[in-house]
Amino acid sequence: MPFDFSFTPEQEAFRSAVRAFLEREVAPNVAAMDESEEFPAASVKKMQAEGYFGVPVPEAYGGLGLGKVGYCLLLEEIGRVDASHAAIVGAHSSLGTSPLLSYGTEEQKQRWLTPAARGEKLLAFSLTEPGSGSDSGAVHTLAEKSGDGWTLTGTKIYVTNGREADTVLVMAANDVKLGPNGGVTAFLIDKGTPGFRVGRCEKKMGLHGTSTAELLLDRVALGPEHVLGQVGKGFHVAMTALDVGRVSLGAAALGGMQAACRSATEFSQNRTQFGLPISEFEAIQFKLADMVMRIDALRYLVYHAAAHQDRMGSEPAQWGRQERQQKTRESAVVKCLASEWAKEVIDQSLQIHGGLGYIRGTAIERAYRDTRILEIFEGTNEIQRLVIARDLLTRGL
Ligand SMILES: Cc1cc2nc3c(=O)[nH]c(=O)nc-3n(C[C@H](O)[C@H](O)[C@H](O)COP(=O)(O)OP(=O)(O)OC[C@H]3O[C@@H](n4cnc5c(N)ncnc54)[C@H](O)[C@@H]3O)c2cc1C
Numbered sequence: 001m002p003f004d005f006s007f008t009p010e011q012e013a014f015r016s017a018v019r020a021f022l023e024r025e026v027a028p029n030v031a032a033m034d035e036s037e038e039f040p041a042a043s044v045k046k047m048q049a050e051g052y053f054g055v056p057v058p059e060a061y062g063g064l065g066l067g068k069v070g071y072c073l074l075l076e077e078i079g080r081v082d083a084s085h086a087a088i089v090g091a092h093s094s095l096g097t098s099p100l101l102s103y104g105t106e107e108q109k110q111r112w113l114t115p116a117a118r119g120e121k122l123l124a125f126s127l128t129e130p131g132s133g134s135d136s137g138a139v140h141t142l143a144e145k146s147g148d149g150w151t152l153t154g155t156k157i158y159v160t161n162g163r164e165a166d167t168v169l170v171m172a173a174n175d176v177k178l179g180p181n182g183g184v185t186a187f188l189i190d191k192g193t194p195g196f197r198v199g200r201c202e203k204k205m206g207l208h209g210t211s212t213a214e215l216l217l218d219r220v221a222l223g224p225e226h227v228l229g230q231v232g233k234g235f236h237v238a239m240t241a242l243d244v245g246r247v248s249l250g251a252a253a254l255g256g257m258q259a260a261c262r263s264a265t266e267f268s269q270n271r272t273q274f275g276l277p278i279s280e281f282e283a284i285q286f287k288l289a290d291m292v293m294r295i296d297a298l299r300y301l302v303y304h305a306a307a308h309q310d311r312m313g314s315e316p317a318q319w320g321r322q323e324r325q326q327k328t329r330e331s332a333v334v335k336c337l338a339s340e341w342a343k344e345v346i347d348q349s350l351q352i353h354g355g356l357g358y359i360r361g362t363a364i365e366r367a368y369r370d371t372r373i374l375e376i377f378e379g380t381n382e383i384q385r386l387v388i389a390r391d392l393l394t395r396g397l
Helices: 009-025 027-036 041-050 067-081 083-103 106-117 234-270 282-312 321-352 354-358 363-375 381-395
Strands: 123-126 142-146 149-160 167-173 184-190 196-201 212-222
Touching: 009 027, 009 041, 009 067, 027 083, 027 363, 041 083, 067 083, 067 234, 067 282, 083 106, 083 123, 083 149, 083 167, 083 234, 083 363, 123 149, 142 167, 149 167, 149 184, 167 212, 167 234, 184 212, 184 234, 234 282, 234 321, 234 363, 282 321, 321 354, 321 363, 321 381, 354 363
Parallel strands: 123 167
Antiparallel strands: 142 149, 149 212, 167 184, 196 212
């Protein structure tokens, strides 16, 4: 297993360019976005123009061709500035473009992947239903065969980008009885398709810049060209997407942890109590040290997993069984640790800020609300632990 963590000069240059862009175009608007709870349409448009919605996609399909490592660099930088923007990019890229790249036919790549990677179209991913969350194979949205196409009926919930997306990757049941083993199919549904509409959008604790939408499907008629991957193999499509998503979630958490640590460090050096900067007190130094340990450890985990995915490539037919299982385990480990460490680091940073950390409108207060979801979406941490333990029990360490 190769362990090489150095970034190339191109990757470092990309990081610098992204950082400068985000400081200029996104950071100044984040507090207002959080307060208004509006989708940050203007900054998303600018990010699309920069190519940031197609970072891991090959240039042949309109992307920047920077792979998963480049993509994680992007998410880490976005995570330093705002979790909502990270979730919007993640839902589009990890959960939208990556399954299109892995499972799309050439026609589907031309029709859906290329405009999405160029930033002309926004994607979303829809697996969850009212009765199917952690038990994600128990899909009840029905896909019935009609002629050479399909008719879809059902209700999906909690779809990030669901209100704004031009196209949604929807998992539906071609056979409810079969469940994840042959009974779920992935469909590409465009906004404006008759019978397909956005329902309620949730009010949330955090991630105020993202929509979390219900999608209603009332006899939505689709041609066979809307099926992504094989009929009955939609669960593989979804899990492949989530393997990418869980690593990029880790990258965004890593960025959020650095911002929280930096803020705590600066605050502690400038806040004087008992005649000394509070950074002089050992209780504060220990908290800062704990932050650094988690940040350093997570950085290795994230880029190790991302580099592994880059080496594997995007063609599922070329993945061996062991390699696929290892990829899934690595992404579950990253997702679990990143979300839990991010919560701890941000909580400790808030504590160092004292009462100020609890005041609405400060970056650390927003981060505290935003970070809680990381333990829940893209598979809860309980489910990630099941994945890790089952892999240990079958394959060993
Ligand atoms: C802001 C937000 C954005 C989201 N974005 C998307 C999206 O873009 N697309 C999408 O498809 N979904 C999305 N989701 C849905 C999200 O992935 C689910 O909420 C999550 O998978 C958990 O499902 P659930 O809410 O139904 O909880 P449940 O599955 O009902 O779980 C409730 C609790 O029981 C635990 N539990 C369940 N089963 C087990 C078990 N076997 N062993 C131990 N514990 C168990 C869970 O871990 C959890 O603690 C989003 C959710 C939110 C809140």
